[in-house]
Amino acid sequence: MPQRSTSPPHFSDAALMTLIRSTPLAICITDAEGHFQMVNAAYCRLYGYAEEELLGEEFTMMLAPEHRDMMRRIHRTFIETGEDSDPLIGTPGARAEWEVVNRQGQPISVLAEAVRVEDDQGNVYKATFVVDISEHKALERSLREANQRLTKIAMYDELTGLQSRRAGLDRLEAEIHEHQRYGQPLCIAVIDLDGFKQINDTHGHAIGDEILVGIAELLRQSLRESDAAVRLGGDELLLVLPGISLDQATQAVERIRQTLASTSLTSHALEVTLSAGVAAYRDENQDALLERADRALYRAKRRGRNRVAQAR
Structure with missing residues (x-):
């Protein structure tokens, strides 16, 4: 060419x-x-x-x-x-x-x-x-702000401001790794509000939401900075309590139980109680640890509610 x-x-x-x-x-x-x-x-x-x-x-x-x-x-x-x-x-x-x-x-x-x-x-x-x-x-700014909002939604429960289930379980897994690496104590507590479904049925979900918000604030005031409070779903909560023994964790959750029992929540001045199961980590996977805490929680429920039980 x-x-x-x-x-x-x-x-x-x-x-x-x-x-x-x-x-x-x-x-x-x-x-x-x-x-x-x-x-x-x-x-x-x-x-x-x-x-x-x-x-x-x-x-x-x-x-x-x-x-x-x-x-x-x-x-x-x-x-x-x-x-x-x-x-x-x-x-x-x-x-x-x-x-x-x-x-x-x-x-x-x-x-x-x-x-x-x-x-x-x-x-x-x-x-x-x-x-x-x-x-x-x-x-770029709009996308960055949207990503920040999505991250916040993924990390925190929108209603209570507590950590979301996903973020909370990630935190628990991280604490398990810390225990395996350094040997520091680790405990968890699974909490369930007593009669919460009946409260919702009687007073409406808006009142139920007020109760969850109030309990979340109580947890923020009661826990250490190193602890984590998680909303697993509904009225089921998880506390991640690193660095303390099973007895110390049980005492901490018991104080929360007593404070809640003596506190009136919402404009209806409702008295709300909780039941909890506390478990200490002992070289198991996350699911096994949560299952032991759940069994302790149900044992507390069977024994009359408004109490804290230690996992076996």
Whole structure:
């Protein structure tokens, strides 16, 4: 096949300037002192100024006042060496994201890239190419906030603020690994509210929710920072109690039981009690530990409720 010509087109200076002025990419040229010498229509639209309002003005007018001195220093170094001295800018010719302001004082996120150019008389200029990425940054923020909300939903029960079942069981598994590695004591308590279904049937689920919220607050006030309170589902709760013996854990849960029994909850001043089963970890898997605590809980229920039983 015949070779195609690869020689570049020959444009006059006037034609190149027309191209720069008409391109949809925002472009400005500043002199060695940082004053605008040329701004194209896209640059003016981006910032909301007319061309005559910008020419001769310092480029730092587009920045928040607290950033202007830093940008002046960066500009001087760039003009003298072609390099950016500030780590926020990066390597020469590298793209950098900036927060700037338009004529109305509204923030705009831009992606900017600058090149150092000289004219025929040896005068040095800085040509900057700017892209508005505000929508992209806003989308990034929205996605980040959504991920944070999803993470919170996954980690914490929406009603009570206690750890969710998934997060709580992950925490228990982590504590089991800590026990296996360092040998520190580990206990758990499985708690169930006495007659909670009857409360819901009699007073409604809204009152039931108030009770769960109140108990969650009681647990937060009663437990240590190293403990974890988990809502497994419904009115079933799990306490993860590292670093204490079975007797100490039983005493801690007993204090919670006594406090709840003497506390009136909701606007109906309802008296609510709990039953609990407490188990100490003994070289078993998570399911086996939870099952022993559950058996102790049901033993407490059979013995009349409103009591704490130790697992065998």
